[in-house]
Amino acid sequence: xxxDLPPDDDPRRLEVRxxxxxxxxxxxxxxxxxxYVVPHWPRPWGLGADAELQLIIDEEIxxxxxxxxxxxxxxxxxxxxxxxxxxxxxxxxxxxxVPALAAEExxxxxxxxxxxGSDLGALRTIARREGDHYVVRGHKIWTSLAHKxxxxxxVARTDTHVPKHAGLSQFLIDMDSxxxxxxxxxxxxxxxxxxxxxxxxxxxxxxxxxxxxxxDGWALSMSQLQTERVxxxxxxxxxxxxxxxxxxxxxxxxxxxxxxxxxxDEAAKLYIxxxxxxxxxYRSFSDRMNAKHAGPExxxxxxxxxxxGQRVVDLAKRWxxxxxxxxxxxTLPEPNGGRGTYDDWDYAFWFNPxxxxxxxxxxxxxxVIAERVLGxxxxxxxxxxxxxxxxxxxxxxxxx
Amino acid sequence: MDFALSDDHEFLRRSAHDFLEKEIDLAPxxxxxxxxxxxxxxxxxxxxxxxxxxGLIVPEVYGGSGxxxxxxxxxxxxxxxxxxxxxxxxxxxxTWAVLRGGSDMQKQAILSRVASEGFKLALAVSDGDGQxxxxxxxxxxxxxxxxxLIEGSKSFVVDAAxxxxxxxxxxxxxxxxxxxxxxxxxxxxxxxxxxRDTTRQVCGIRFARAKAELLTADDAQAWLWIxxxxxxxxxxxxxxxxxxxxxxxxxxxxxxxxxGKPIGAYQxxxxxxxxxxxxxxxxxxxxxxxxxxxxxxxxxxxxxxAMAKSYACDAYVAATHQSIQIFGAIGFTWxxxxxxxxxxxxxxxxxxxxxxxxxxRVIAMLEREAA
Numbered sequence: 135x136x137x138d139l140p141p142d143d144d145p146r147r148l149e150v151r152x153x154x155x156x157x158x159x160x161x162x163x164x165x166x167x168x169x170y171v172v173p174h175w176p177r178p179w180g181l182g183a184d185a186e187l188q189l190i191i192d193e194e195i196x197x198x199x200x201x202x203x204x205x206x207x208x209x210x211x212x213x214x215x216x217x218x219x220x221x222x223x224x225x226x227x228x229x230x231x232v233p234a235l236a237a238e239e240x241x242x243x244x245x246x247x248x249x250x251g252s253d254l255g256a257l258r259t260i261a262r263r264e265g266d267h268y269v270v271r272g273h274k275i276w277t278s279l280a281h282k283x284x285x286x287x288x289v290a291r292t293d294t295h296v297p298k299h300a301g302l303s304q305f306l307i308d309m310d311s312x313x314x315x316x317x318x319x320x321x322x323x324x325x326x327x328x329x330x331x332x333x334x335x336x337x338x339x340x341x342x343x344x345x346x347x348x349x350d351g352w353a354l355s356m357s358q359l360q361t362e363r364v365x366x367x368x369x370x371x372x373x374x375x376x377x378x379x380x381x382x383x384x385x386x387x388x389x390x391x392x393x394x395x396x397x398x399d400e401a402a403k404l405y406i407x408x409x410x411x412x413x414x415x416y417r418s419f420s421d422r423m424n425a426k427h428a429g430p431e432x433x434x435x436x437x438x439x440x441x442x443g444q445r446v447v448d449l450a451k452r453w454x455x456x457x458x459x460x461x462x463x464x465t466l467p468e469p470n471g472g473r474g475t476y477d478d479w480d481y482a483f484w485f486n487p488x489x490x491x492x493x494x495x496x497x498x499x500x501x502v503i504a505e506r507v508l509g510x511x512x513x514x515x516x517x518x519x520x521x522x523x524x525x526x527x528x529x530x531x532x533x534x
Numbered sequence: 535m536d537f538a539l540s541d542d543h544e545f546l547r548r549s550a551h552d553f554l555e556k557e558i559d560l561a562p563x564x565x566x567x568x569x570x571x572x573x574x575x576x577x578x579x580x581x582x583x584x585x586x587x588x589g590l591i592v593p594e595v596y597g598g599s600g601x602x603x604x605x606x607x608x609x610x611x612x613x614x615x616x617x618x619x620x621x622x623x624x625x626x627x628x629t630w631a632v633l634r635g636g637s638d639m640q641k642q643a644i645l646s647r648v649a650s651e652g653f654k655l656a657l658a659v660s661d662g663d664g665q666x667x668x669x670x671x672x673x674x675x676x677x678x679x680x681x682x683l684i685e686g687s688k689s690f691v692v693d694a695a696x697x698x699x700x701x702x703x704x705x706x707x708x709x710x711x712x713x714x715x716x717x718x719x720x721x722x723x724x725x726x727x728x729x730r731d732t733t734r735q736v737c738g739i740r741f742a743r744a745k746a747e748l749l750t751a752d753d754a755q756a757w758l759w760i761x762x763x764x765x766x767x768x769x770x771x772x773x774x775x776x777x778x779x780x781x782x783x784x785x786x787x788x789x790x791x792x793x794g795k796p797i798g799a800y801q802x803x804x805x806x807x808x809x810x811x812x813x814x815x816x817x818x819x820x821x822x823x824x825x826x827x828x829x830x831x832x833x834x835x836x837x838x839x840a841m842a843k844s845y846a847c848d849a850y851v852a853a854t855h856q857s858i859q860i861f862g863a864i865g866f867t868w869x870x871x872x873x874x875x876x877x878x879x880x881x882x883x884x885x886x887x888x889x890x891x892x893x894x895r896v897i898a899m900l901e902r903e904a905a
Contacts, residue, residue: 135543135604136536137826383897387904392897402893405900406841410816413537413823420537434812497801503811504804508784511799 139416140190147190154198162203163236170195171203171211171235175219179231185419203237205375205475209279210234210241213358214287217304221346221354230285230306242283242309244274244332245355251276251491252498254289255299255352256517259334261290263341268292268305270313270337276492280316280330283309288339289355292348294523301522302351305343313337323484328475359493369411370469371443372489376476377469379408379446385466391453400449407442411435433507437499440490447483458483537822543608550612557581558616563732564869570619570735575696578620579652588625589649591633596641598649602829603763607770607821614771615778617733617874621654623767624693628655630763631701634756635712635749644699644714656697656717657760658688658739666703666886667757673704673741675713675748682706682713682748684741690885694737695724702739702746703757712756713746721745731881733874761886762839766824768882769842772850773817775882779850779875780810783857790862797860806856813849820845837899840892847883854879 140147150170157164165171166179173183173191181187195202204211215234218227233239250256259272270290280286286307293301309316315333318326346354370376383405386392392401414435450466457463458480465479476482490496504510517525539547562572569575582588590606592598599605606626613622625648632644632655647653658673659666673686684704694700700715700722717724721744729736784807787798797803824842827835854876858865865872883889 135539135822135826137823383900384904387901392901398897399890399893402844402897406820406845406893406896407816409841410820410845413819414815417537417819434808434815437808438812438816497805500805500808501801503808504798508780508804508807508811510784510787510804510807511796513799513801 137413137416140186144190146187147194150191150194151197154194154200158198160200161236162206163232163238165200165203166232166235172215175216179235185422189419203235207234207237207240209243209283209287210239210285211237214241214243217345217354217358221350223342225342226306226345234285239284240279240282241285241287242277242280242330242332243358244277244280244286244288244307244334246274246276248273248275248331252495253515254355255302257289257291257302259288259290260294261288261292261303261305261339263292266341268339268341268344270305270307270334270339272334274332274334275329276319277316277330277332278328280309280332281318285309286314286332287345287358288334289351291522292351294526295521296349297519298517298522298525299352300349302355303348304345304351304354305339306345307337307339307343311337311339321485322487323481325481325485328485369408369415369439369442370476371446372476372482372485373443373493374439376443376482377446377450377466377479379404379442381469382446382450382466385450386453388467389453397449397453404442404446404449407438408446411439411442414438433499433503436494437496437503440496440499443489444486447479447486450479451483537819539608539822543604546605547608547612550609551615553585554612554616554618558618560617560619560733560871560874563619563874564871566868569726569732573619573733575619575621575735578618579622579654579696582620582622583652586649587622588652588654589645591626591629592645592649593633596645596649598645603766604822604825604829607766607825610767611770611774611821614774614878617775617878619733619735621656621693621696621735623734624656624691624697625654626767627657627692627760627764628697628699628701630760631655631657631712631756632714632749634759635701635752637750640714640747640749654693654696654698655701656691656694656699656737657701657764658691658694659703659757660688660690660886662687662689664690664884667761669705669708669710671703671705671710673702675704675706675711675746678745682746683743684713684715684746685743686741688739688741690727691737691739693735694739695726695735700739701749702741704746706748709754710757712749712752714749715741715744715746719744729881731874731877733878734881736881758836762828762836764886765839765843765892766821766828768885769817769821769824769839769846772846772879772882773814773821773842775875775878776810776814776817776846776850776853779853779857780807780814782871783807783810783853783860786861803860806860810853810856813853817842817846817849837896840895840899843887844889844892844896847879848889850875850879851883 169181170191172180173188174180176182247257249258261268261270286309288305288307289302291301292303313335314337317331319329320326321328370378383401386401392398451458469477505512562568589598590601594600661672673684673688675682675684697717700717702713702715703710704713721742723740725738727736727738787803788796790797820842824838827838858872861872
């Protein structure tokens with residue numbers, strides 16, 4: 135066992151640092167060509183990097199004060215583009231990957247629908263094959279970045295006569311296609327730049343935009359939701375981004391607030407939990423690096439991290455007292471170096487209820503741990519085995 | 535960077551696990567008024583001596599195994615997992631005190647006996663108010679012909695009645711020193727406390743001008759060094775005991791049927807167990823990091839140990855209570871083991887500073903870093 139992280143004079147680190155010194159304000163296209171956007175991918179996109187080199191590159195990007203490309207184009211870089219390596223055609227890889235990694239084409243994930251979020255398999259958007267294209271009709275919701283996106287990763291139902299999970303397929307669609315309407319959702323933080331509804335009104339999608347085969351949609355979606363490229367060195371309050379418990383404690387010390395006994399104990403609990411989350415993140419990282427089977431702690435980590443982050447921003451907000459209700463009031467010192475959307479104590483607080491909803495609700499995560507890790511009886515889904523079209527009938531009758 | 539345990543460590547843990555699974559039976563403690571003696575406290579010690587466990591942390595030069603804190607964690611975790619009643623805690627505590635505070639001669643004289651014949655030690659540091667860190671002490675040492683005489687008392691001493699030799703923190707001039715005291719002399723009275731955690735032997739000691747020998751290499755840093763190791767010991771026991779509680783409670787939730795299905799099929803139970811599991815993962819990684827940091831003499835060690843003690847003890851306390859709730863009324867009876875873990879968790883949390891004490895220390899260390 136060895137908890138030492140790659141040292142400051144590691145030769146691989148020096149090489150990366152030298153590259154950033156030679157490219158002080160790098161274009162993401164340059165970083166893509168250098169393999170620094172997805173170092174863990176094979177060449178020519180990545181460097182086939184082991185986890186340690188990934189960590190080094192993450193740290194050096196931060197050190198160079200470059201906004202990490204995966205913060206700009208998270209859906210492509212963290213989640214979906216990787217599927218093209220295994221399920222894409224050579225033409226799809228040639229067309230989509232470099233613009234995605236260089237953040238020249240922003241991607242969004244057209245997954246959740248108004249009728250079901252956690253029960254993704256029940257989605258109702260239909261893609262009907264007509265000759266050399268599909269016609270897509272449906273309604274998506276909670277789509278981050280849809281208004282900025284060129285490419286949408288769409289999950290839609292291509293076969294209604296099989297059980298719900300089996301009939302799904304994935305497509306890479308052009309977000310500027312006729313028939314697509316994007317409508318922003320103003321969430322409770324008061325901002326309208328985060329989430330959208332997307333209406334798909336007989337959108338024509340060429341058949342060569344199908345990813346993998348028809349019916350691969352469920353497996354692709356699940357793997358994309360799990361292949362997050364973990365934000366390692368900073369267990370921030372908002373899904374790993376944003377302010378962390380370390381910054382909370384540093385801020386409270388700087389403001390002289392830490393002497394208050396109650397606040398001190400609460401802050402210490404958060405600090406400790408934050409450090410342990412950091413260790414758990416490094417541990418799954420180290421397991422991958424040493425080609426050991428990743429333990430169940432990654433599910434557990436998400437489950438702890440979400441409410442942990444909520445308590446971090448909650449304490450920062452309570453430190454402000456009455457003034458914290460005034461937009462623009464003085465906050466704890468802003469987290470340094472980030473420049474991501476959530477690196478703002480005030481915004482992170484008003485956004486925080488989303489953290490136990492998005493990327494798997496807290497309740498679903500607990501079910502996953504209880505059932506898949508502890509082996510408790512599985513929740514039965516009475517709709518899992520029935521052809522999807524059969525399930526729609528009672529509702530059709532009720533509606534008529 | 536490799537956070538996984540090495541094969542050697544896995545082997546060490548596995549062999550300790552297998553041995554204790556076979557040997558430890560807590561059933562005698564599931565009758566009211568039973569003490570550790572009923573649960574083979576002395577017989578288990580003899581078996582541990584045969585395995586060489588008394589000398590685990592005794593340096594090889596004195597005939598021990600010279601284990602690091604990380605090595606030791608593999609073994610004491612298994613003691614915590616099984617709540618094994620045996621005077622290992624006291625002997626480890628005394629060994630660290632002698633190792634850090636003793637002269638070469640004292641180390642040679644005492645530690646070689648610990649390693650070779652299972653000579654039992656106990657460390658008496660706590661006072662009646664539960665404090666163990668101050669310069670004041672309920673026991674006072676005054677110089678006498680060839681050494682010192684100790685007058686006063688010590689409280690909450692683990693394994694004292696079983697010990698062949700006591701290490702006692704007593705006030706000496708304006709500071710506190712560590713002294714060796716033979717418990718067999720008439721001037722020492724050891725009384726078993728009706729300690730709620732019946733898996734341990736815990737005692738009060740009175741000294742009436744008892745003869746004592748000063749540990750001569752003791753200095754201002756010694757107690758901090760010893761305490762870090764004791765905190766690791768308590769953390770490792772707690773994190774491992776927590777694993778037992780998670781496993782037994784999960785098993786029970788799979789077996790116990792209510793309203794036609796196992797209670798573990800209900801989300802109210804599932805979600806509690808998922809939370810216990812997650813806390814268990816955090817406690818484990820906290821303990822391993824602390825053990826590693828101490829083994830490496832890392833500058834992070836004291837903070838890491840304080841974090842582990844605070845987190846693991848709190849998580850253990852919470853889970854042992856939840857476990858009783860999930861078992862239902864049967865979990866509240868003396869005939870079930872739930873209360874043994876509940877009480878061990880409470881006791882470990884209080885020993886050598888409750889979790890808030892260590893959290894405040896963590897913040898104090900961060901304040902110093904920021905200054």
